[in-house]
Amino acid sequence: MLLSIKRLAKSFDDLEVLKDINMDIEKGTVVTIMGPSGSGKTTLLRCLNALEEPTNGVFSFDDGFTLDFQHKINKNDLLTLRRKSGMVFQSYNLFPHKTAIENVTEGPIIVQRRSKEEVYEQANNLLKKVGLEDKKDLYPHQLSGGQQQRVGIARALAIEPDLLLFDEPTSALDPELVGDVLSVIKDLANEGWTIVIVTHEVQFAQQVSDQVIFMDGGYIVEQGPPEKVLQNPSENRTQQFLQRILNP
Amino acid sequence: MVKMSLQNNVLLTVAEGATGWELIEKSFWPMVEGAIKFTIPLTLISFTLGLIIALITAVMRLSNSKILRAPAIIYVSAIRGTPLLVQLFIVFYGMPSIGLTIDPFPSAVIAFSLNVGAYASEIIRASISSIPKGQWEAGYSVGMTYRTTLRRIILPQASRVSIPPLSNSFISLVKDTSLASLILVAELFRRAQEIAARTYEFMIIYVEAAVLYWVVCFLLSIGQEALERRLDRYIAK
Ligand SMILES: Nc1ncnc2c1ncn2[C@@H]1O[C@H](COP(=O)(O)OP(=O)(O)OP(=O)(O)O)[C@@H](O)[C@H]1O
Ligand SMILES: [Mg+2]
Numbered sequence: 371m372l373l374s375i376k377r378l379a380k381s382f383d384d385l386e387v388l389k390d391i392n393m394d395i396e397k398g399t400v401v402t403i404m405g406p407s408g409s410g411k412t413t414l415l416r417c418l419n420a421l422e423e424p425t426n427g428v429f430s431f432d433d434g435f436t437l438d439f440q441h442k443i444n445k446n447d448l449l450t451l452r453r454k455s456g457m458v459f460q461s462y463n464l465f466p467h468k469t470a471i472e473n474v475t476e477g478p479i480i481v482q483r484r485s486k487e488e489v490y491e492q493a494n495n496l497l498k499k500v501g502l503e504d505k506k507d508l509y510p511h512q513l514s515g516g517q518q519q520r521v522g523i524a525r526a527l528a529i530e531p532d533l534l535l536f537d538e539p540t541s542a543l544d545p546e547l548v549g550d551v552l553s554v555i556k557d558l559a560n561e562g563w564t565i566v567i568v569t570h571e572v573q574f575a576q577q578v579s580d581q582v583i584f585m586d587g588g589y590i591v592e593q594g595p596p597e598k599v600l601q602n603p604s605e606n607r608t609q610q611f612l613q614r615i616l617n618p
Numbered sequence: 619m620v621k622m623s624l625q626n627n628v629l630l631t632v633a634e635g636a637t638g639w640e641l642i643e644k645s646f647w648p649m650v651e652g653a654i655k656f657t658i659p660l661t662l663i664s665f666t667l668g669l670i671i672a673l674i675t676a677v678m679r680l681s682n683s684k685i686l687r688a689p690a691i692i693y694v695s696a697i698r699g700t701p702l703l704v705q706l707f708i709v710f711y712g713m714p715s716i717g718l719t720i721d722p723f724p725s726a727v728i729a730f731s732l733n734v735g736a737y738a739s740e741i742i743r744a745s746i747s748s749i750p751k752g753q754w755e756a757g758y759s760v761g762m763t764y765r766t767t768l769r770r771i772i773l774p775q776a777s778r779v780s781i782p783p784l785s786n787s788f789i790s791l792v793k794d795t796s797l798a799s800l801i802l803v804a805e806l807f808r809r810a811q812e813i814a815a816r817t818y819e820f821m822i823i824y825v826e827a828a829v830l831y832w833v834v835c836f837l838l839s840i841g842q843e844a845l846e847r848r849l850d851r852y853i854a855k
Contacts, residue, residue: 421755453761463756467774477760480770509851529760 371432372397372532372564373418378427378439380413387413388424389588395533397432400565402575402596405585406611411568412460414585415535418566420452431532453481455533456526461542462518464510470521471497471506477529489528496524500554516547523554527563534558536567570615576600584608641822645813649806649830656723656805658834660795664727665788668734675739677768680746690739697736703797705729710801726798730791738787745780746772778849785842789835796831806830 371394378391388410395401403411416422418429424439431454437447464473474493478484497506500520510518519539526534536555540548552574559565559578569575575582575596582599584592584607592605603609678690697705710725720728749772757767799808810827814820 419759421758449761449763452758457755457759459752459756459759461752463750463752463759465753465756465771467778476770477762480766481761525760 371395373432374428374430376428376430378414378417378429379425380410380417380422381425387588388417391427391588391590393583393590393593395564395566396580397564398562399580400559400567400578401581401583402579403566403568403583403585404570404575404611405591409585410588411585412537415457415537415566415568418451418533419455419457419535420448421457423448453529454531455535456529456531458519458522458526458534458536458539460538462510462515462522464518464521464525466510469507469509470502470513470524473510473521474524474528477525482529493524493528496527497521499527499557500524501550514547515543516550519543519551520554523551523558527558532564534563534565536565536569538568538570540569540571572600572612572616584611586611638819638822641817641819642826645810645823645826648813649809649827652804652806652809653830653834656798656803657792657795657807660723660726660730660798660803660805661788661792664730664795665734665791667727667731668738668791669784671731671735672738672742675735676742676746679739679743694736694739697733702729702733702794703800705733706797706801722798722802725801726795726803730795730798733794734787734791738784741780741783741787742776745776745783748779749775778846781842781846781849785839788842789838792835792838793831 373395375391375393375395378388379386380388391414393401403414405411413422417424423443426439428436428438428440429451430436435450435454437443437451465476468476471490471493474496475486475489478489478492479486494503494506497503500523502517502520502524505513505517505521510521513521519542523539539555540551543551548571552571555565555567556574556578565578579596581593582596583590584599584603584605586607592599592603592608598604599608600612603612675690675693678686679694681687706726706729709720709729710722713720713725746768753771753775754767757771762770795805796807798805799811802808807827810823814823817823
């Protein structure tokens, strides 16, 4: 097990957004998170990437690194947590002043201080993997949404994180661009990356997920293999939600 | 460090009773010399120091810590709330009475740097704030600290936003340095005053000074456009 999350809670002032989240992430598996708007999916991913600091709960990693948010967490531990995962954002958030390949090399060179030569070779391979080797010297504004998102994926892969986080990676894309991005993610799943993804692409979730989590109101309502949660959900709320997104 | 101008012999080189063109010819080099020796160095040094002060102040103002924010807010408010000429006089005429005598040129550098620092810090702060939050988060998500994200991701983008207003401050500073004439710095305008006082040709001499300032500012604005074009290469058009 790569990461075990216990009793995770997050509030913004008086608003409790995550309440008692318990989940395990096995190494090399894909966990899909679904749920209605405002249920706390993004907040959960942001807690994993230390973009938000949880109010309570415990993260334990397989290497022994453990954070108990009941106590004040120091900056270094937050940084360690952040560096365990790579995030792919819904709105890409590429660095507009850097070319595609510079977006990919920035983390490894500046943060990890790896050699430029090695990093550029890796970045070239990553851009090839996401189908953008011929676009590597373009700036983000010269790329389509789908291309930008694939650069975003390459950027997250380049830092070689234990955990890849995707927050609705295709929901800002035109329908005809969604396929390319999903197929890249599928390849990553097959290569054995550990992935947590928020998505409403049910068919995709069926195919790639090892575990599906359905959230509502800051709680995990239901979790289990996709055959169970997506095809035969036991909770009312899950059924209603799936019906709504399958027959809009 | 600086030889002062009261006994300056510029006066003597411009003859009394010269015709208009002769007057311009004779006064031209002393004024250009004032610009090259004082106006331009004073502007460049003060602006550079001012930018450093501004960056530090802006980052302090954006910090979460009250202890860092408070002095930055007070500094900016005090500078913006008082006339530049008064600030110059405090440094040059005021400091000696608390035992700190500073030469005219360094006095001017101190006053102008502090002045630019306050105004430019507001420009830099606004330009940092204008960068979307997602850029900070993208920096963090590849493992960067606050500092690294600021330096590598935010400031390069903010600098593009802040170039037009900072260029305005820079050009204003060129003109404001004429106030240094009042604390005895032998810059362009003080040269003009000395020549005018001697020849009584106020119109010719002061218009000539104005044209010289104009030329300097015009050249600077060309430089500004070139810089903007260079930084624009990643911006969608
Ligand atoms: N920084 C914040 N400050 C205050 N409230 C916040 C903040 N971030 C999120 N929230 C609130 O937390 C709740 C959960 O938000 P979150 O973005 O996690 O939902 P989500 O499940 O990702 O929704 P969506 O499907 O619309 O993306 C919402 O009510 C939101 O308004
Ligand atoms: Mg969301």
